[in-house]
Amino acid sequence: MPTHGRSVSALLQTPLHAVHESLAARLVPFAGFSMPLHYGSILAEHRAVRERAGLFDVSHMGQIHLEGPGACEALERLLCCPVASLRPGRVRYGMLCNEAGGVVDDVTLYRLDAERFFLCVNAANIEKDWRWIARHCGARQFPQVQLQDRSAATALLALQGPAAGEIIALLLPDALRTPLRRFQCAELRWRDAPLLLSRTGYTGADGFELYCPAQGGAALWQAILEAGAAHGVSPCGLGARDTLRLEAALPLYGNELDDETSPLEAGLGRFVKLAAGDFVGAEALRAQESRGAAKRLAGFELLSPGVARSGCAIIADPAQSGGAQRQLGVVTSGAPSPSLGKSIGLGYFPPELATHGSRFAVLVRGRPLAARVAATPFL
Amino acid sequence: MAEYQLPETLRYTREDEWLRPAEDGSAVVGITDYAQQQLGDVVFVELPEPGAVLQQGEACGAIESVKTVAELFAPVSGEVARCNQELAQRPEAVNEDCYGGGWILAMVPSQPAELDGLLDAAAYAQHIADRE
Incomplete structure (x- = not known):
């Protein structure tokens, strides 16, 4: 229990x-x-x-404010999403990436007026984000930007x-x-x-x-x-x-996203200004875009009774693999869907398997449960 | 601290299951009020096959709630006589009536002495209190 x-x-x-x-x-x-x-x-x-x-x-979520001359430029450098085009009174989803293209955190960016912004960040990442932002947008790089953690x-x-x-x-x-x-x-x-x-x-x-x-x-x-x-x-x-x-197939940091996973692998490329912009992680993400991601996040539904939880192994469809249980991917989130009355989840797949309708199985307590890649959002 | 119903007439395990000896020599098994409260809304119960022969403590199924899962263990050694097939349609019976309509399986114990090693209601209540 x-x-x-x-x-x-x-x-x-x-x-x-x-x-x-x-x-x-x-x-x-x-x-x-x-x-x-x-x-x-x-x-x-x-x-x-x-x-x-x-x-x-x-x-529990955190709020890190950036204000003053240069705040827009600082955020443009920090975030994968476009910042200057965000009008005051608007909110945008975005990510902080590291140099390797991994996700430091996923955030919502608020623009209150021309030089007042804040990021709403994940509770588990408040201190990490604060250090990251201070390192890349500190007094040395952006002397007129005031950083403030107003989370508490x-x-x-x-x-x-x-x-x-x-x-x-x-x-x-x-x-x-x-x-x-x-x-x-x-x-x-x-x-x-x-x-x-x-x-x-x-x-x-x-x-x-x-x-x-x-x-x-x-x-x-x-x-x-x-x-x-x-x-x-x-x-x-x-x-x-x-x-x-x-x-809604919205990613959860720590499950679908982490420091080793890129927005492209997570299917969040539409939130990344790949074509323009010199932001942290841009080079790595452009390289990944041109060579193709090694894994890909996709939604799935179980075809047999049961629940696939975070950490369960994704294996080939036993009907096609002759029973071999080689791990192909991993479930990052899974639960019974109260609205749909069936078990759904998200997981990382080899890109060729991450297509709508692909059959596979999830190992739950050693037993393969039949599953199928599904369209997201689930409803 | 939460209140739990723990009928005096049942035997309990440290894995939060109850056992009720029936007149025909079988024993009905379910999970306790504490267990169902910890799990929350039960959405699926994975049952063993009738006829399965289990050793005491052997994993033999699972109870899935929205948020988490609990494995089901054989409270005593014996053969699975029948399972509560109604749980396939109404898994929420485990929450609504864990000592009645939410029963999980019935076994024919092969080692009756094992029954004497199970907890009574007072000992199980203490076991819960020690964990909280």
Whole structure:
């Protein structure tokens, strides 16, 4: 049976910790934080987001701000995605790469105005990113850029699901002259404190992310639950966040992405300014593009009952290989899809196998389960 | 700390299974309330084949939840008499009624002395408390 690997009390807590305890959340260690896995049922929370709305505390994530003259140039150097073309009030997905083309972190880039930006980064990578950014965009290279890690001072809530827009309109009735479109953000005020609202998320559903000072996080959480009560909003934990992002085939750092894996291998080439730009990792990525990646991320569905989890070996279809079990690839994420009622996953395959419809098998506790490469997103 | 139902009439293993001797000499096996709460929503139960002969402690199946998986171990040695085939359609029965409709399999124990080595409810409750 699963057991807790380390004491929860030794972990960092988000500004919402007392709220989670009062809601009897099952708290688990994640990226050094004590985080809610669920508040009763991952399945129910998943369905809430797909059918109504769900509210997540994702305050464990980090925010690294870059401001001042040269901030745009510094980020253009750091990130694989184009930066200068991002207009104020817009958000863009991007990656920090190392010189070898591996992914240091995947982030969302916010441009608040011409010279004010911030990166929302993965909780497990806050310190690594900070060191990386300071090394490549420090005072020596960009003396006028101010770097600031506001992770601990910031609460981040995600309201996701088809009813999210109506709930935001109830919460902030006079704040927006026009509704935000996808990947737009706006700096607002709520109860005399700053509130950054962005129409973004990590669930494949419509939704918003709300950044506010840490001390206001619990009040904002409560206000969203009250505004959304008539819409059936449900508190949601990291368990549903994971099944939701998997159905949307969104990569998770540490599973699909790491320092040794490139954006091209992960199928994220559309977020890389390969043709233009002198960014960290550009040379390695251009070389990889011209010779072809050695492995390729693809989505799959199981054709037999069971669940393929992260770490399971991908082997050839036993019907075609004569029963040989040579490992061809590896599952990076896998779960039962609550929306689809079948098991889905992501994994790295030899490029020739990573095509829609390819048959293979996944070894689960020593038994091969038949599987097929599927189109992504899964829904 | 969470509350767990632990019926006094059952025997328990350190692997979070329960066993109930039946009148026909077989023993019904399932997972405990603690186990189903730890797992969360159960979505698939991998069952052994009826007729399989198992040694005590042998892995003989698995219980998959949304987030994680737990292996199933034979609580005693013996032959698998039957399995709860309804779990193929309603795996959530393991969450809803782990001591009743969510039973997993029935065995015919071959070493009755092994039954005496299983935990009673109080000893199993202590085993849970030691881990939390």
